[in-house]
Amino acid sequence: MPGNETQLSRKMKVALTYNLKKEIGEAEGLPEDFYAECDDPETVEAVRDALRERHGEVIMVEADEDAFEKFRRERPDIVFNMAEGVWGDSRESQIPSILEMLRIPYTGSNPLTLAMCLNKARAKEILSYYGIPTARFIVARDASFEIEKYLSFPMIVKPMLEGSSKGIKNDSIVRDVPSLRKKVAEVLEEYAQPALVEEYLEGREFTVALVGNGSSLKALPIVEINYSALPAGVNPIYSYEAKWILDTPDAPLDIFTCPADLNARLKSAIEAVSKDAFGALDVRDWCRIDVRLDSMGTPHIIELNPLPGILKDPKCNSCFPKAARAAGMSFTDMVNSVLDAARQRYGI
Ligand SMILES: Nc1ncnc2c1ncn2[C@@H]1O[C@H](COP(=O)(O)OP(=O)(O)OP(=O)(O)O)[C@@H](O)[C@H]1O
Ligand SMILES: [Mg+2]
Structure with a gap:
């Protein structure tokens, strides 16, 4: 009852x-x-x-x-x-x-x-094992490593073990060997960890909020990142600058569309690749998964966020709560749906 x-x-x-x-x-x-x-x-x-x-x-x-x-x-x-x-x-x-x-x-x-x-390279290795698309990558532990022998430009260089766009700056996209070397050296030094270098996916970008487990795993409405909202000359990546400097509660950037404008086939392809990644990494209860299309329009996994940020104020442009609002859920509903997924899993 x-x-x-x-x-x-x-x-x-x-x-x-x-x-x-x-x-x-x-x-x-x-x-x-x-x-x-x-x-x-x-x-x-x-x-x-x-x-x-x-x-x-x-x-x-x-x-x-x-x-x-x-x-x-x-x-x-x-x-x-x-x-x-x-x-x-x-x-x-x-x-x-x-x-x-x-x-x-x-x-x-x-x-x-x-x-x-948290270790994006390990997550990508597992995705690759299961045949789930993710950009080709190399882990660089040494600034002189000749990555260009294995990957094609443009590339993106990021710290291997961070989130919240830490270490992903506007200049993280590199198009030639000198900027690649410089950026790898900077990550190694500043973040004291290996640099993850990936081939750059140039297509549309989305983030998918998932709640539940097994057959009751649900995708909330998909969020698209609109790079046209960034000032001219800024690279189309969701960088530290885009997230925390160009977008503030006082002057919010119109950077998200939710639900994303998608045809049925692309929507189900994005949801399917996200759910596959959730399963492959054995995620539980909730996750926000970043997805980007390659030049052929195929969705690739960028990374999984099994502890997604949830800022309540709509002006803070936080994706998980935004997707929940688009699904008609209040902040209270959203938080408790995660708790309920865990209770169900434990049988409490
Ligand atoms: N291989 C890639 N190709 C194209 N863009 C990429 C790629 N990898 C990362 N990006 C861009 O950089 C952004 C940040 O990368 P990523 O999601 O790995 O970092 P993060 O700091 O963990 O993000 P979050 O804030 O979601 O935790 C992505 O949203 C995307 O715009
Ligand atoms: Mg991300």
Whole structure:
């Protein structure tokens, strides 16, 4: 009975775990975008309020060194995980690992999937194994490596282990050997990690929000990135500048169309490649998947975001909430649909 369901869910002890953005001190020597993946207090509060609307009081756990003790003490029935982690190549896996150790259910993907998607090269290797289209690529660990022997120009150079457009700048597209060498050296030095160099996909770009699991996995309306909204001379990529500098809540860029204007065949091809990628990487409950067409119009996977950003304010141009709004879901519906997918998976 629906009434019983509400009563049961009210009794559930729900926790929310997150990493807050911090100020960077001058002495720390960190890149200006170091905390770009972490959340603002408004986003964390919006998710807390959405969970609270359906489940009453929410236990708040900042994903810091005290998190383990707090989870152990509180023992929530389920945790909504939006913690991106701060330190290390497996930072997104740390909280899920703690929760598995404590046998506490949580939303979203497991430690292995989170680590593999954060490492874009590993994710692309798996996609390639399953024959899911993704741009040809090389991992460069040395600035003098002759990548041009293996890949064709134009190429795009990015840090191998980042998100939120960290290290993807307007000049990340390279068209000749000197700029390729320079850009690879810059990534190696500034981000202290290998550079992922990919052949550039020149077609239309989309992002697909998925919710659910198995046969109930659903694609929300597809978002298209409109590069015509960028100022003249700016490269058509969703770069750090495009995301955080040219587009602000005070002067939002009209950079997204949702639902994207697509014929039925292309829409189903984009949804199918996204769901295939979700399955291949063993993603759970939710994910935002970036897709771009090659010169022949074939959709390719750029990357998977199993912990997608969810900024509530429509002016912040956050894709997952935008797709949810286009599907007629409120922010509360969206957050709780992820929680419900996890509950169903665990049978809670
Ligand atoms: N091979 C490629 N061909 C064309 N454009 C690309 C390619 N790889 C990346 N891009 C462009 O760069 C943007 C950022 O790349 P990517 O999605 O890998 O970075 P990210 O920082 O992880 O993104 P997010 O903010 O979604 O986490 C893409 O949205 C796309 O515009
Ligand atoms: Mg992306």
